[in-house]
Structure formats: structure tokens, C-alpha cells
Amino acid sequence: MSRAAEVRFENVIKRYPGSSAVAVNNVSFTIPAGTLCTLLGPSGCGKTTTLRMIAGLEYPSEGRVLIGGKDVSALPPAERDVSMVFQSYALFPHMNVLENVGYGLTISRQPKARVREAARAALASVGLSGFEERLPSELSGGQQQRVAVARALVLEPAVLLFDEPLSNLDARLRRKMREEIRDLQQRLGVTVAYVTHDQAEALAISDKVIVMNQAVIAQEGTPRDLYESPASDFVAGFVGEANRLPATLSHREGAMARVTIGSATLSLPHRGAAEGAVRLAVRPEAVSLLDATDPSAVLRGKVAKAAYLGGLMEYTLATEAGEVFVIDPETSRPRGVGEEVGLSLGQRGVAVLPA
Structure with missing residues (x-):
């Protein structure tokens, strides 16, 4: 996968109608193409809203969201060239693994042979060849997570989004899966925006970490930058x-x-x-x-x-x-x-x- 795209926020503000609170307050940052960037912060800090604005599930009240240099601020999700892996995985229980992975291509009316070929290739990329006929209920939590990743990858997105994908797994499996996600991102070269509140997870897999607090960016930089040179008392206490x-x-x-x-x-x-x-x-x-x-x-x-x-x-x-x-x-x-x-x-x- 070589179509990785840069993601850029320019002075983005997100307000919800009927509320005086600002969910994201004048946020600007850049995720370089082909890198893994983690949005890290406590609950309610604005990180998930930021991710949803990349996906097109939310729209900025002010400012611009650009993907690959193109202003996508007002575009719907289907026109953004992004795929998202949700926290719940959202697999269809009545479909087998191959059907789940190929679903996005099926609804876009791709030929059945093309759908099967692409779905099998995506399953192979996450190490699940041979699982095509199984139902989600016959898979472990880690295997279900891989199916969700394969379903996102089959669309060949320029940007892949993860919304707390490991929160439903036990500690040992979380460590294994975060290593697999990092290996997959580096192997495919895709741009990844990854949301978590787990500091160890962010430090372990990221090229860049953006720490958010109270709707603004508290600090951004490499994991080493944030750990060894925290910019504030909050960052020092939150990152490790x-x-x-x-x-x-x-x-x-x-x-x-x-x-x-x-x-x-x-x-x-x-x-x-x-x-x-x-x-x-x-x-x-x-x-x-x-x-x-x-x-x-x-x-x-x-x-x-x-x-x-x-x-x-x-x-x-x-x-x-x-x-x-x-x-x-x-x-x-x-x-x-x-x-x-x-x-x-x-x-x-x-x-x-x-x-």
C-alpha cells in the first residue's frame, strides 16, 4: 500500500449545537504520510472527536481538515479515502469472516470474484488465512480485532483510523496486538491515526504522539520527547x-x-x-x-x-x-x-x- 496521505488540521474548532462547551478548541497539527500518530489523553479531552473529524463522522465548526492536501472538511466519509476500526469491531454476526471483510467492496458493487480475491489478500495480510468460513462467534477477541483491521484494509485507504481498538482485550493480548498493528503499519506504509488513553500503548507504537487535554493540544512530539521533556505538569503526570x-x-x-x-x-x-x-x-x-x-x-x-x-x-x-x-x-x-x-x-x- 503506497497511497499514504498526510493529514492536517488547521485551526479546527468543534462546537455542538445547544452546548456552550467546545469539544475541540483551535487545534492544528500534521500527521506525515506513512506514519503512525497517536491521539492520547484522558476521557473527554477531545481526542475521539478529532478522530471522527478525520473520518467525516463529525464536521468542524471552524477551520479546515486536509487529507493528502485536499480540503475534506465538508466531505462525507465515503469521499475521504479513509477506513476506521471501531472499538467494538462492529462485525456482522450472521456473516462469515470472508463476507465481513469483503462487505465494503460488496456494497460498492464490485464483482464477486474481485471481492473474494481482495478479502482473502486482506486476511492473509493480518495472518488469518484459513479462517474465511468461520463466524465471528467462533473467533477469539484478538482474531475478531484482526478481522476488523482486514475489513478496513481491503478498501485500500490512504488513512487508517483506530478508535481505542485494544480496550476490549486482556493485558497480554493487548501487548501482542499493538505490536501486530505497528508491524502492519510499517509493512504497508499506510498513514495511521490511533486514539487511546493508554500511555504505554502510545509510547510503544507511535512515530508521533499528540497529547490532548481539555479540548486543546498539551504537547506533541516523539514518544521520547514527551517522556524525557514534558512541556507541563499535566504531560509529566499523564505520560508515564x-x-x-x-x-x-x-x-x-x-x-x-x-x-x-x-x-x-x-x-x-x-x-x-x-x-x-x-x-x-x-x-x-x-x-x-x-x-x-x-x-x-x-x-x-x-x-x-x-x-x-x-x-x-x-x-x-x-x-x-x-x-x-x-x-x-x-x-x-x-x-x-x-x-x-x-x-x-x-x-x-x-x-x-x-x-
Whole structure:
């Protein structure tokens, strides 16, 4: 599949008649052709409405939606060259797998031989050759999800849309299916817009992530950008775990500044923060536990909670800077509740939060 198209929003606003609330508020972004972009955010943030405006299931109140450089803002779904995989899969229970996959071509009055050939090819692309005669009720959840993807792919869309497609699956199957979706997208080169509220899912599969909050874009960038350089307190807390700790910023020079936390002084990019009191976003894996008497400790505290998770330990620590959550790969010597410890910070996973 080589007809991948760029998706672009230009100052898009979505209001619903009879409501004073704005579902999407002056949103602009670009999804490059042939990439997988995830719209990530909490319930009610506007991500699904944004996806539906790409699909043509909703129309913008203001602004423009462009696909492949063409303004499609007022076009119906059938004229947009997009296909959508819904959260519920929406398979017809009385049709077998082959009939479900070929349904879109059938209603467009394609020759029966062409429909069967295209449906079999789409099933092969998602690893379901040999399942043609089965009914949806005879398939597992993961297999049903693949049928829904094949039904979307058979139309050879320029843009493929996913609306929380893995939310009905258990944790292990979700991980497997997200890998399959990413592999399929890279193999076919199709443009994908993918909606989820699952941060791990977004980080694992995306070329680009757009984080939405309260109808606007909070931040967009690569998964690494968002995780290592969150633009706000909201993004730091929503994209993975983060401790937000008080610190003092001083001596700005170029892009760098001196940041004091506890008894340590760090050199960090100031990211636009002014001198004075600031907050640091500290990822749990950036914190190392030391003996309480270790002179290199940045902070000192006491273990309030400890949990063994097989390959790692999770700790909640009461420190002089507030509560700190820590992920520690060292499981051979677990720290007990009430034990006093020292904390040090690594070079990665620590960022100044812009004002």
C-alpha cells in the first residue's frame, strides 16, 4: 500500500449545537504520510472527536481538515479515502469472516470474484488465512480485532483510523496486538491515526504522539520527547509516572541553568523557566536508592510502601521534598517499610517543568 496521505488540521474548532462547551478548541497539527500518530489523553479531552473529524463522522465548526492536501472538511466519509476500526469491531454476526471483510467492496458493487480475491489478500495480510468460513462467534477477541483491521484494509485507504481498538482485550493480548498493528503499519506504509488513553500503548507504537487535554493540544512530539521533556505538569503526570518535586533554579546561562534540589545542585536545561522556585519532573527509574548514611545522597527519606513485582521493586518514599515513587530493578535486597534510605538522581529522566 503506497497511497499514504498526510493529514492536517488547521485551526479546527468543534462546537455542538445547544452546548456552550467546545469539544475541540483551535487545534492544528500534521500527521506525515506513512506514519503512525497517536491521539492520547484522558476521557473527554477531545481526542475521539478529532478522530471522527478525520473520518467525516463529525464536521468542524471552524477551520479546515486536509487529507493528502485536499480540503475534506465538508466531505462525507465515503469521499475521504479513509477506513476506521471501531472499538467494538462492529462485525456482522450472521456473516462469515470472508463476507465481513469483503462487505465494503460488496456494497460498492464490485464483482464477486474481485471481492473474494481482495478479502482473502486482506486476511492473509493480518495472518488469518484459513479462517474465511468461520463466524465471528467462533473467533477469539484478538482474531475478531484482526478481522476488523482486514475489513478496513481491503478498501485500500490512504488513512487508517483506530478508535481505542485494544480496550476490549486482556493485558497480554493487548501487548501482542499493538505490536501486530505497528508491524502492519510499517509493512504497508499506510498513514495511521490511533486514539487511546493508554500511555504505554502510545509510547510503544507511535512515530508521533499528540497529547490532548481539555479540548486543546498539551504537547506533541516523539514518544521520547514527551517522556524525557514534558512541556507541563499535566504531560509529566499523564505520560508515564513522574514525581514532581520542588527545586530552585538559578544562574541561567544559555539553555542551561543550575538547579538545586535537597543537598544537590544539578545542571539542567531551564526550558524557559525563570530563576526562582521551580518543579522537577523526576521519572521513577531515574531515582536510585542508597544507604541512609551515603554522602552522595541528594535526598533522604523513609520507605512508606514496598511492592515486589517479579523483575523489580516499587517503593513509595516519604522524603523532605515530599512523596517519591521509585522503580528499582534490584530485587535481591528489598528495602523494608520504615527503613531509612538515601536517594540519588540519574542524568536521564529529570527535567525542569516550564512555568
